Amino acid sequence: MPIRVLPTLLAAQIAAGEVIERPASVVKELIENALDAGATALNIEIHGSGTKLLRVRDNGHGIPANELELAIARHATSKIQSVDDLNHIRTLGFRGEALHSIAAVSRLTLTSCHHKQPTGAQLIAEGGQIKDIRSVGSAIGTTVEVADLFYNVPARRKFLKSDATEKRHVVAVVNQYAMAYPKVRFQLIIDGRETFHTSGNGKLGDVIVAVMGLDTFRSMIEVAPLAPLRDDLPFIEVYGFTTLPEVNRANRSHIYLFVNGRAITDQRLTYAVVQAYHTLIPSGRYPLAVLMINIDPEDVDVNVHPTKAEVRFRSPDAVFSAVQRTVRHAITQKMSPVHVRQTPTPEIDTDTKQATWPPSSTSSISKSSTSPTNSKRRQQLDFDLDTPNIGRYSHQIGQSQTDEAFLEEANYPHDEIVSPPYIQPKESDDPTAIPITIGKPKRPRTLPILRVVGQLKATYIITEGPAGMYLIDQHAAHERILYEELMAAYSQKQVITQQVLDTFILELGSAQSQALFTYKDELANVGFTFEEFGRNTFKVISVPALLSDRDPAQVLYGLLDDLANGDPAGEAEIEAKIVKRICKGIAVKAGQVLSHHEMQNLVHQLERCENPFTCPHGRPTFIHLSNEALEREFGRA
Ligand code: ADP
Ligand code: MG
Numbered sequence: 188m189p190i191r192v193l194p195t196l197l198a199a200q201i202a203a204g205e206v207i208e209r210p211a212s213v214v215k216e217l218i219e220n221a222l223d224a225g226a227t228a229l230n231i232e233i234h235g236s237g238t239k240l241l242r243v244r245d246n247g248h249g250i251p252a253n254e255l256e257l258a259i260a261r262h263a264t265s266k267i268q269s270v271d272d273l274n275h276i277r278t279l280g281f282r283g284e285a286l287h288s289i290a291a292v293s294r295l296t297l298t299s300c301h302h303k304q305p306t307g308a309q310l311i312a313e314g315g316q317i318k319d320i321r322s323v324g325s326a327i328g329t330t331v332e333v334a335d336l337f338y339n340v341p342a343r344r345k346f347l348k349s350d351a352t353e354k355r356h357v358v359a360v361v362n363q364y365a366m367a368y369p370k371v372r373f374q375l376i377i378d379g380r381e382t383f384h385t386s387g388n389g390k391l392g393d394v395i396v397a398v399m400g401l402d403t404f405r406s407m408i409e410v411a412p413l414a415p416l417r418d419d420l421p422f423i424e425v426y427g428f429t430t431l432p433e434v435n436r437a438n439r440s441h442i443y444l445f446v447n448g449r450a451i452t453d454q455r456l457t458y459a460v461v462q463a464y465h466t467l468i469p470s471g472r473y474p475l476a477v478l479m480i481n482i483d484p485e486d487v488d489v490n491v492h493p494t495k496a497e498v499r500f501r502s503p504d505a506v507f508s509a510v511q512r513t514v515r516h517a518i519t520q521k522m523s524p525v526h527v528r529q530t531p532t533p534e535i536d537t538d539t540k541q542a543t544w545p546p547s548s549t550s551s552i553s554k555s556s557t558s559p560t561n562s563k564r565r566q567q568l569d570f571d572l573d574t575p576n577i578g579r580y581s582h583q584i585g586q587s588q589t590d591e592a593f594l595e596e597a598n599y600p601h602d603e604i605v606s607p608p609y610i611q612p613k614e615s616d617d618p619t620a621i622p623i624t625i626g627k628p629k630r631p632r633t634l635p636i637l638r639v640v641g642q643l644k645a646t647y648i649i650t651e652g653p654a655g656m657y658l659i660d661q662h663a664a665h666e667r668i669l670y671e672e673l674m675a676a677y678s679q680k681q682v683i684t685q686q687v688l689d690t691f692i693l694e695l696g697s698a699q700s701q702a703l704f705t706y707k708d709e710l711a712n713v714g715f716t717f718e719e720f721g722r723n724t725f726k727v728i729s730v731p732a733l734l735s736d737r738d739p740a741q742v743l744y745g746l747l748d749d750l751a752n753g754d755p756a757g758e759a760e761i762e763a764k765i766v767k768r769i770c771k772g773i774a775v776k777a778g779q780v781l782s783h784h785e786m787q788n789l790v791h792q793l794e795r796c797e798n799p800f801t802c803p804h805g806r807p808t809f810i811h812l813s814n815e816a817l818e819r820e821f822g823r824a
Contacts, residue, residue: 196315199261199291200340206288209347210237210336211356213293216285217331218364221245222448223266223278224329227387228372231361235378236353238336238344246328249301252308255320258297259290259312275484279449282490289333291315292340296332300325314339351705355751358383358698362398363450366443366477369394375697382704383697384722395428395477399441400723401694402744403475406434410478410517413509421486423506425513429460429476431521432467440752441475446487448479451498456480459507463514480510634794639786646777648786655813659790661781663802665774666767668792670803673733673766677713691740693717693725695747700725702750709761713769715743734773742772767803 193201207213214231221229224247234240250258257263264283267273273281289295290312300307307325311318337343347353354377365373365385372387385394396404407428415423442457443450460476468474488499500506637650637657648659695703700723703710707717714731730739746768753764775781781789793799793808802808818824 196291199287199315202261202284202288202291206284207292207336208343209356210241210353211360213237213241213289213333213336214243214357215360215364216280216289217243217333218360219279220285220331221247221329222364222368222371223280224248226328226371228374230374230376231357232376233354233357233378236347236350237357238347238353239334241333241336242330244328244330246326249304249307249327249329250297250299251301251304252299252306252322255297255299255308255310256317259286259295259310259315259317261287263287273490276489277447277484286331287315289331289336292343293336293338294334296334297329298323298325298332299329300327302327354701354705355698358701362697363443363445365394366391366398367445367448367450367479377701381722382701391427391477391479396694397697397723399475399696400699403430403434403696404428406430407475408517408521410476410514413513413516415509416512421502421505422481422483423509424481425478425509427476427478429463429478429514429517430474432464432474432518435464435468435472435474436748437472438752439473442473443477444480445478446480446482446489446498447484449489449498450496452496453498455503455507456510459510460514463511463518467518476514478510478514480506482506630795630797632794633796634799637790637794639783639790642781642786644777645780648781648790650790655811655815655817657809657811659793659809660777660802660807661775661779661786661789662777663806664793664799664808665789666770666802666804667796667799667808668789669733669770669774670766671796671798673713673731673769674763677762677766690726690728692720693727693740693743695723695725696751697723698751699723699744699747702747706750706761706765709765713762713765731769734769737773742769745772770803 206216210233214233214237218229218231221243224245226245226247228246230242230244232240232242232244254265260283262283264281266278266281266283267276286295286297291314294314295312296309297312298307298309307323308320309323309325310320337347357377358375361373361375361383365371365383369385369391370387370389371385373383373385374381375383383397385397392404392409395407407430410425410427410429412424412426439457439461442460444453444456444460445451460478461473464474482500486501488501491497491499634657635652635654637652637659640649640651642661643649643658646661648661648664650657650659703717703725710716714729714734716728717725718728720726727739727743730743734742746765749764749768750761775785775789800808815824
């Protein structure tokens with residue numbers, strides 16, 4: 188093909204791709220424009236994923252009627268005039284690209300009334316072509332309505348995720364700006380329902396409550412600005428809120444950073460926040476934080492990326508240390524001296540361990556594989572210590588005596604007593620207690636009878652079977668037991684729900700509450716029902732019976748967080764995900780001391796799991812050291 192200059196619209200569509208990726212990017216640009224126009228109240232409304240209709244209304248200073256056309260022209264901006272202006276940008280926008288890009292890929296209606304003009308005007312454009320401009324009555328301010336986003340860019344439409352995911356991104360964007368501008372009133376309406384709202388009273392704390400929920404906010408402490416270490420250092424002010432070390436999450440997504448009122452992503456600065464907690468929280472766990480970093484606009488370059496989400500600092504090290512020092516100071520001020528000296532026992536998060544057991548082969552084990560001729564199973568249960576890496580036992584095939592003994596044990600008659608004497612009825616509300624299965628129909632044995640020898644590091648259960656030693660990961664094993672129990676009940680539509688006696692209230696962040704609405708039906712299928720009690724506030728009516736005597740609120744918070752962050756696919760998968768999360772939440776943790784009875788009970792339940800070899804996430808539940816391996820290791824063989 189010969190070289191040709193692209194038609195204007197096509198060029199605009201290509202350029203739009205850089206700025207406008209999804210409905211949330213439109214929302215972001217329109218919010219920025221409203222804030223730049225000095226708006227004190229913003230109303231954001233979307234329908235479905237936001238591609239059908241999306242509207243942002245503000246009470247800013249408006250656009251003069253004779254400038255409407257210019258507003259959607261490429262590189263047209265009222266915010267900068269010269270290259271020099273780039274050095275001290277105080278507005279959120281400056282590239283003059285957003286409205287042009289949005290207009291190119293949608294049907295746009297721009298209505299505005301400038302504060303110095305008696306009437307308003309309206310511009311209608313389709314795919315970048317202006318269709319109409321006329322006078323209309325309008326309050327002072329601007330309304331941008333974007334319909335049929337990407338209607339003329341099918342390639343882009345294909346990359347959009349589910350409605351739930353797109354909504355989540357919109358919620359996240361609105362949440363971010365609301366935190367950055369506590370003095371501005373934000374209202375977000377999704378499908379006709381108000382899902383998020385701030386009062387504009389200027390209190391960051393109130394906005395955090397709206398975003399993250401009251402319970403999370405209660406666990407936060409204020410981060411107050413510190414005086415600079417030396418006078419010659421650049422001005423850097425850091426303030427906001429952060430959690431006490433005992434409240435932490437499995438990922439960094441709850442660390443929000445703002446530079447001069449602009450939400451940014453910066454791995455280094457996120458790390459600075461994490462660093463502030465060094466030795467105070469277990470590695471692999473992260474705090475929740477909302478931090479405002481104010482810095483001279485000359486010391487930061489915001490023109491690094493079209494979406495302006497990344498910035499470049501003139502002295503990155505100074506910013507890093509200011510963030511780390513200020514946060515550290517806030518935490519240590521609030522903590523008791525004992526706290527600061529002693530690192531809390533890190534909870535060993537088994538999630539981060541590498542699964543060395545091939546889950547694909549283990550999942551083939553089923554009830555029918557109890558035949559003594561099933562050599563596959565034999566392979567999976569016998570390992571030796573040939574390889575130096577203790578996690579990677581090689582398989583041993585063709586075993587002798589011990590195997591026979593093992594298999595005999597494995598075929599232990601199924602009609603044995605259902606509730607053996609070692610199962611003690613549970614007396615306390617101890618959340619760690621292992622559920623008891625008295626009276627349940629027995630399932631075929633998939634492991635030999637194991638005798639509990641003891642507990643190691645309050646994390647592993649040492650057991651002995653006919654074919655050697657089994658070292659069981661108590662958390663993984665318990666997760667497996669609970670998972671099979673719940674999934675069995677769920678698949679037979681027999682999830683036993685229990686009305687909550689002391690109904691409790693969940694105060695959620697807007698993303699969590701959006702997740703609750705999105706997955707309401709799936710949550711109900713698994714046993715959770717709610718009643719809306721106020722904005723982002725829900726009364727919990729029932730929970731799965733298995734959860735009733737534990738701490739369902741904690742499990743629910745974790746579960747909704749997961750749902751708000753993940754992108755679950757089909758219905759069954761979501762329910763499996765919910766069930767896995769519940770199991771993870773209620774299973775005994777690593778680091779919990781168990782009584783002999785509890786251990787024996789757990790082990791006996793594991794022996795009858797359909798797939799006792801891995802936890803629901805695919806990690807091994809136990810490591811087997813065969814008698815032969817032991818003999819060889821001790822030079823007895
Ligand atoms: P930029 O924000 O980078 O200047 P945009 O394409 O987003 O570029 O907007 C172009 C111009 O339109 C802005 O510079 C501003 O003058 C005007 N404008 C856009 N939205 C608004 C609004 N909500 N209120 C007032 N003026 C606006
Ligand atoms: Mg803009």
